[in-house]
Amino acid sequence: MFAKKMFTRGAALIALTTASFSTLAEEVNIYSFRQAFLIEPIMEKFTQETGIKVNVLFAKKGLIERVKREGELSPADLVLTTDISRLVKLTSQDLTQSVNSDILNKNIPSQYRDPENQWFALTTRVRNIYSSADRVGPVDVTYQDLATPAFKGKICTRSGKHPYNVSLVASVIAHEGEANAKVWLEGVKANLARKPQGNDRAQVKAVKDGLCDYALGNNYYLGKMLANPKQVAWAEAVSINFPNQKTTGSHVNVSGVVLAKYAPNKENAVKLMEFLSGDVAQQMYAEVNYEYPVKVSVQPSKLVASWGQFKADVLPLAEIAKNHEAAVKLLDEVKFDL
Structure with a gap:
């Protein structure tokens, strides 16, 4: 019970x-x-x-x-x-x-x-891309960039099947269609530094530990880590970036x-x-x-405001949500978590 x-x-x-x-x-x-x-x-x-x-x-x-x-x-x-x-x-x-x-x-x-x-x-809550503060610094980045050769072996993320990532994939489908979203997913998977695992905070820790240079994570986890004495060092090891600011806006x-x-x-x-x-x-x-x-x-x-203003994706969430089943299907097809 x-x-x-x-x-x-x-x-x-x-x-x-x-x-x-x-x-x-x-x-x-x-x-x-x-x-x-x-x-x-x-x-x-x-x-x-x-x-x-x-x-x-x-x-x-x-x-x-x-x-x-x-x-x-x-x-x-x-x-x-x-x-x-x-x-x-x-x-x-x-x-x-x-x-x-x-x-x-x-x-x-x-x-x-x-x-x-x-x-x-x-x-x-924003689906941010975190980058290593020392090795990379703040970057102007898009979700689409994560599938390009420059990111080979540099990305950490939790399971693709987690609702936060499913929603992100659904938004890519909504903007670019299933075929392009599948190509993107295959590219991201090829660029992973390790098999998807852990939660959003674990990805930031992996960046601190040098396992990867970039990580997907929701914005509020940065605040939570800064408020946790045991995790402050993790948070201070990354820069928070708002993706797609020159295109669709952050998911x-x-x-x-x-x-x-x-x-x-x-x-x-x-x-x-x-x-x-x-x-x-x-x-x-x-x-x-x-x-x-x-x-x-x-x-x-004040802390969240200090991360800067950003442009959010204006596509209604109801439209994005229509693609959730398709997103799960694509994640299975590319064997993202395997």
Whole structure:
């Protein structure tokens, strides 16, 4: 059971098993792929302002299957995810319902929400290319460059099947078509310094250790490493680069939220969704997790801002997400992880 390994307890954020989830009017229940400690301060603030208690069930995997299995009896009001692929999966499996909210539509740019109002982004994160600060320095680089001969034996990355990389491949398909994306993937694979492995932080460590000169990684991991005394040296060993600034712009993924199809506390859930898109929660997201607020008027943290401004890919995420299955297929075809 999830209850054995994943819960934290606070004044407003209470992690419970399904059996003890409540459907009282003053509560709202969340299934979360986002770690509880990251969202706890935000949920506590929501409770302070509204009097609505937030119950959170956290797990790294299996929540979509759980919601589907529970069906109409599910206590879940909202599902929080860490990437677009899970948002689309929830929607495609008919586990969500639309939310027509002027507040959400005002706070969240159209490219970061579902055209049918089934899912909404809450933060954005860039798929950056890190380079060795000593051996390379800052570079003007594109994702396409990673497949060129100049990068032979110089790239580290986590599994191609990880949602962050699947989304990147899907964006390449959206811009260039499947045939060109396959050629690109083959080129990137040929340039890898080692078999895909580990997480994004492990790639930065590999750059520090001299195993490679370039690594794919989300922007917020740099902030997390700088905040971790044991990993500061890793972070200081790399430069953070925003790819494709002269072409399509950097690929951006999102964390997001959906309203569960059978939400027992729908009204409270929508209030929480609107709160999460507002100034207070958006600023807290920025400061706590080094992500970019989805609400344009809210500024990133000082650390994140110090990395510089960048141009993001303007292609709607809904268009990119249509290519996720094709992206997984290509990754299998080129045997990227083998």
